[in-house]
Amino acid sequence: MALVESIEFSVFAQFATMNHRILIGSMLLLLGLTQALARDSIFKRTFQKLHEEPPLPLKQARDDTVETLWIEQKLDHFDENEIRTWQMRYMLNRQYFEAGGPLFIFLGGEWEISQGRITGGHMYDMAKEHNGLLAYTEHRYYGQSRPLPNLSNENIKYLHVKQALADLAHFITTQKATIEGLADSKVIIVGGSYSATMVTWFKKLYPDLVVGGWASSAPLLAKVNFVEYKEVTGQSISQLGGYACYNRIENGIAELENMFATKRGAEVKAMLKLCEPFDVNSDLDVWTLFSEISDIFAGVVQTHNTGQIEGVCQKILAESTDVGGVSSYILGEFGNSQKCNDLSYDAIISSLLESTYTGNIMRQWIYQTCNEYGWYQTSGSSDQPFGTKFPLTLYTTMCADAYGSQYGNEFINNQVAATNELFGGLEPGVENVYLTHGLLDPWHAMGIKDESQATMIPNYAHCKDFDSISDSDTSEMRASKERIAELVREWLK
């Protein structure tokens, strides 16, 4: 809830010199504002957690200067008749750069870029070792990089990974042509999650522009029905939280499903404080609810740091019944600032239809899934604890309702097949890309698992290897960081 925090900060800063009565008045105003923002934002909060910028390195060089700059890009790199252009944001840190030194670029994904990415961490340490220039590029349609003034169906069609990779190619050639001392420099690219996918695919499409890349937690296989995601989520819960926890989640959710099936939906609705117009007889509403519950658990696993999964399991196991444990935890996560919890299908569709830039990226990212990747984390496997009530139909229906009726099942399947055709899926055929995965991370199921091609790091979740080498690293984590540092030395020889 960074938005709320920043409003809070500015309101207090503004009123700090006024008298107490006004201060109290503004606090009440603020309370109302916070509640208004918290309302209807359960989907957005859960979504944000699953799509946030990879965690920023803990140790930061706070004295470095980071420049925020803009570069002109074509709206459409593949249509010569389309002459519109736009400004893409990027950041540079020249602290250690010496003429001829390499360029290290962290690629932005489906998030807003921030300075801390290039003022600390393992990539930063490598740039320091090689007197490199550090850059961070923002992906079109995310953050402040807005090719067109809104996200209407007509305008969003220039959001595609092929366009984003072409933006990056233009960025690299332009920097080399304009920054003094960079003309003959070698380029290394780094990314996490979707931006790690981009690292791999950029090396495939533009092999001559970069000498190597590091891709942490890269999903490489586009797949419509991504049933493995919730399987790994369940395995990680079982591994760290114990089988009793897994069992309780499985039984608690089964009991909730059973209540809907036996005409006790109204009880569930009351227990989870679901707002009108949630319709206990509507498949789409019930599916939306169970999808959201499973995603709340996924958020815990995907972002896990030491103790996080265990802490949630303790809470769930503290209650006396399975359904009580699951529902009290879920209610807590819904937040208690609002009178009721709006989890209807219409509520999620109205978020997806918001065509202004709001800082929330659901409309953009779900568009990319409907048009390029699928990756719907459905209840299609029985080997996971989150029940049966979030089938693929929920997600494909959402695509059509949010972006147009052409986004039907067959169309989505064809688009996803085209993505794999273009980039090679699990056989991308690229050289000099170092792939890493945390074994707790549900996304690793869409990556290369063969240990001769990718490094699997036990006990870590999604994108957890960007920090500097530290004593708190496990031996496997440390070995992986040392390996990429060694590879970079070879690539830069």
Ligand SMILES: *[C@@H]1O[C@H](CO)[C@@H](O)[C@H](O)[C@H]1NC(C)=O
């Ligand atoms: C969206 O932007 C286009 C220009 O690209 C404009 O014509 C259209 O009216 C805008 N739509 C809305 C809903 O603001």
